[in-house]
Amino acid sequence: MKLDDMTQRCGEWLRGSGPEADIVMSSRIRLARNLADFPFIRRCTPVDRQAIVKAVDKRVLKDAARKDAGLDKILLIDVNKLERVDRQFLVERQLISRELSESEGAAAVAINESETFGLMINEEDHLRLQVMHSGFDLTGAWERISRIDDFLEAKLTYAFDDRLGFLTACPTNVGTGMRVSVMLHLPALVLTRQLEKVFRALQKISLAVRGLYGEGSQASGHFYQISNQITLGRSEEELIEQVSDVVPMIIEYERKAREFLIKESQKDLHDRVSRAYALLCGAQTISSEETMDLLSSVRMGVNLGLIHDLEIPVINKLFIHTQPAHLQKIRGGSLDRADRNIERAMYLRQNLRPDGNGSSKN
Amino acid sequence: MKLDDMTQRCGEWLRGSGPEADIVMSSRIRLARNLADFPFIRRCTPVDRQAIVKAVDKRVLKDAARKDAGLDKILLIDVNKLERVDRQFLVERQLISRELSESEGAAAVAINESETFGLMINEEDHLRLQVMHSGFDLTGAWERISRIDDFLEAKLTYAFDDRLGFLTACPTNVGTGMRVSVMLHLPALVLTRQLEKVFRALQKISLAVRGLYGEGSQASGHFYQISNQITLGRSEEELIEQVSDVVPMIIEYERKAREFLIKESQKDLHDRVSRAYALLCGAQTISSEETMDLLSSVRMGVNLGLIHDLEIPVINKLFIHTQPAHLQKIRGGSLDRADRNIERAMYLRQNLRPDGNGSSKN
Numbered sequence: 001m002k003l004d005d006m007t008q009r010c011g012e013w014l015r016g017s018g019p020e021a022d023i024v025m026s027s028r029i030r031l032a033r034n035l036a037d038f039p040f041i042r043r044c045t046p047v048d049r050q051a052i053v054k055a056v057d058k059r060v061l062k063d064a065a066r067k068d069a070g071l072d073k074i075l076l077i078d079v080n081k082l083e084r085v086d087r088q089f090l091v092e093r094q095l096i097s098r099e100l101s102e103s104e105g106a107a108a109v110a111i112n113e114s115e116t117f118g119l120m121i122n123e124e125d126h127l128r129l130q131v132m133h134s135g136f137d138l139t140g141a142w143e144r145i146s147r148i149d150d151f152l153e154a155k156l157t158y159a160f161d162d163r164l165g166f167l168t169a170c171p172t173n174v175g176t177g178m179r180v181s182v183m184l185h186l187p188a189l190v191l192t193r194q195l196e197k198v199f200r201a202l203q204k205i206s207l208a209v210r211g212l213y214g215e216g217s218q219a220s221g222h223f224y225q226i227s228n229q230i231t232l233g234r235s236e237e238e239l240i241e242q243v244s245d246v247v248p249m250i251i252e253y254e255r256k257a258r259e260f261l262i263k264e265s266q267k268d269l270h271d272r273v274s275r276a277y278a279l280l281c282g283a284q285t286i287s288s289e290e291t292m293d294l295l296s297s298v299r300m301g302v303n304l305g306l307i308h309d310l311e312i313p314v315i316n317k318l319f320i321h322t323q324p325a326h327l328q329k330i331r332g333g334s335l336d337r338a339d340r341n342i343e344r345a346m347y348l349r350q351n352l353r354p355d356g357n358g359s360s361k362n
Numbered sequence: 363m364k365l366d367d368m369t370q371r372c373g374e375w376l377r378g379s380g381p382e383a384d385i386v387m388s389s390r391i392r393l394a395r396n397l398a399d400f401p402f403i404r405r406c407t408p409v410d411r412q413a414i415v416k417a418v419d420k421r422v423l424k425d426a427a428r429k430d431a432g433l434d435k436i437l438l439i440d441v442n443k444l445e446r447v448d449r450q451f452l453v454e455r456q457l458i459s460r461e462l463s464e465s466e467g468a469a470a471v472a473i474n475e476s477e478t479f480g481l482m483i484n485e486e487d488h489l490r491l492q493v494m495h496s497g498f499d500l501t502g503a504w505e506r507i508s509r510i511d512d513f514l515e516a517k518l519t520y521a522f523d524d525r526l527g528f529l530t531a532c533p534t535n536v537g538t539g540m541r542v543s544v545m546l547h548l549p550a551l552v553l554t555r556q557l558e559k560v561f562r563a564l565q566k567i568s569l570a571v572r573g574l575y576g577e578g579s580q581a582s583g584h585f586y587q588i589s590n591q592i593t594l595g596r597s598e599e600e601l602i603e604q605v606s607d608v609v610p611m612i613i614e615y616e617r618k619a620r621e622f623l624i625k626e627s628q629k630d631l632h633d634r635v636s637r638a639y640a641l642l643c644g645a646q647t648i649s650s651e652e653t654m655d656l657l658s659s660v661r662m663g664v665n666l667g668l669i670h671d672l673e674i675p676v677i678n679k680l681f682i683h684t685q686p687a688h689l690q691k692i693r694g695g696s697l698d699r700a701d702r703n704i705e706r707a708m709y710l711r712q713n714l715r716p717d718g719n720g721s722s723k724n
Contacts, residue, residue, distance in 0.1 A: 282640020
């Protein structure tokens with residue numbers, strides 16, 4: 001398994017199945033862990049950083065027993081050796097954070113073949129484990145990551161305090177070190193202008209709302225990531241329960257908004273969806289932002305039965321494959337913004353209407 | 363030949379052939395004539411108006427010799443007996459003026475099968491003859507209308523003054539009673555913002571610029587009608603020459619603007635054209651104004667070789683067939699604005715992609 005093999009594939013979490021997959025794109029749990037034998041990252045020497053990567057590789061990734069913990073076919077990627085476009089590629093696939101992609105000391109990420117598991121080494125903490133499942137499946141993700149975490153804990157010595165729990169570089173992660181998040185596709189709540197109301201309610205119960213690419217990112221394509229902000233003073237199960245309890249309510253709001261749109265303005269909705277699809281198939285040059293917005297309308301259209309000749313996994317894939325680094329990897333060369341917009345339009349035409357000759361040349 | 367037979371057809375002037383047909387949609391000459399035996403229209407009694415229609419019908423349209431003058435297969439339509447939608451239908455086809463469509467006394471229009479010839483009876487003047495040819499063909503139109511005018515003059519007594527020429531209800535038409543006009547499609551001059559400059563030059567030489575539907579109409583679909591304003595003190599040949607001399611210059615400007623766009627921003631132009639085509643094929647509801655604008659881009663795209671699977675006559679037809687009255691005639695029922703917009707979108711899909719099942723239901 002090599003990085004370049006991933007180009008044409010998709011993470012398993014994009015397969016568009018799993019419970020409530022029409023609205024819940026993915027469920028993700030990440031755990032922040034640190035090794036007791038090393039200072040926190042900001043105080044690490046270059047030698048320390050290298051030693052951490054080595055320790056994890058030798059004690060965890062090369063251990064034969066890892067397969068029993070569900071760590072099959074693992075690829076360890078040395079982030080330092082990656083070109084800029086490859087780092088960005090991993091960010092777009094949600095396998096590493098923007099922070100790790102910009103790191104200068106020794107840093108790595110271990111991922112499995114289906115991309116459901118990721119282990120960042122030397123990000124803000126020594127270890128950041130994540131498990132990402134398609135659809136609304138926090139229970140499955142939790143079972144999986146627990147098993148992996150137990151395996152790692154048996155091989156490494158975690159920095160742990162009996163009173164506080166897991167120790168982390170930033171106090172906001174102390175305790176469980178856990179972030180539970182679900183990525184929701186909420187186009188109807190956007191169209192009916194009800195999103196603000198929902199978000200205010202979420203903030204009151206200390207849940208955070210972010211865009212597709214985590215902290216500080218804009219919500220594009222009408223994707224919203226809901227996650228816990230509190231990590232301390234509650235058990236992992238309680239934190240998962242809090243998110244698990246609120247997500248069905250948001251799903252219900254989104255479904256009601258879709259029903260309302262279908263009932264009150266079916267023609268306008270159908271028109272919006274159909275025009276979005278037409279533009280994606282017809283554009284000769286298109287920005288990433290416009291692509292996300294149009295794909296969002298099309299995704300809703302497929303889920304509402306307004307478009308029949310498209311599958312959700314194709315659309316999910318396009319959200320990621322039309323990102324700048326993916327386009328360049330697929331095309332196999334460096335492209336400036338204008339050329340990317342042209343390449344993106346071509347890629348969309350080829351993937352949305354693979355058998356159609358299109359209406360115009362190129 | 364009946365009015366309803368015209369619904370699915372097109373005027374011959376829309377066939378998109380003739381000289382410079384990529385830019386010159388049609389060439390039109392109209393002559394205003396009055397009968398010496400009757401007062402001008404505004405002073406006519408209802409009985410006078412009826413007598414005028416009768417006189418023309420009997421002495422001209424029923425005369426066997428009319429065929430030699432090129433007046434074959436003539437349909438005389440009593441405008442008073444038409445429903446509102448049928449009057450509007452004739453306006454959209456450029457066969458009667460808005461003024462005649464709103465008239466209350468006896469009024470009629472005689473048209474030939476190819477719709478190249480029209481004779482309005484009891485509009486502002488007793489008679490308004492028009493000949494409309496496809497492309498840039500004022501010479502052909504003039505030869506044709508001269509012959510018909512000679513034939514009419516032989517059968518009727520025109521109000522004519524030796525010093526002034528033909529007498530008309532409005533002084534702006536006295537003399538030749540002639541309006542020479544060409545309908546130009548100038549999308550590239552619009553896009554490159556050069557139109558104002560051209561129009562100012564035309565005004566200086568007393569040429570008028572109007573939209574697709576004559577006096578006071580907005581230029582939609584980037585169609586502009588250039589015509590003479592002066593009718594007195596010059597011969598018919600001189601008036602035709604003035605328009606004939608200026609049109610090639612405008613054509614040249616438009617061509618240069620198209621070349622500039624192709625050279626300087628081919629991708630943007632292709633994108634605009636391709637998106638317009640996609641929207642026309644994908645919309646589920648669309649206004650008349652948006653349709654005209656998008657069709658205009660598509661028409662230019664076909665002429666510039668950016669779209670390959672469409673013929674100009676199809677586009678020309680759609681400009682007219684997507685107008686409100688045409689839609690209602692084609693559908694065979696009265697439709698409000700919202701329903702027309704839905705019907706228009708359906709009609710466009712069916713005519714632009716007749717074999718495609720489309721991307722979405724309906």
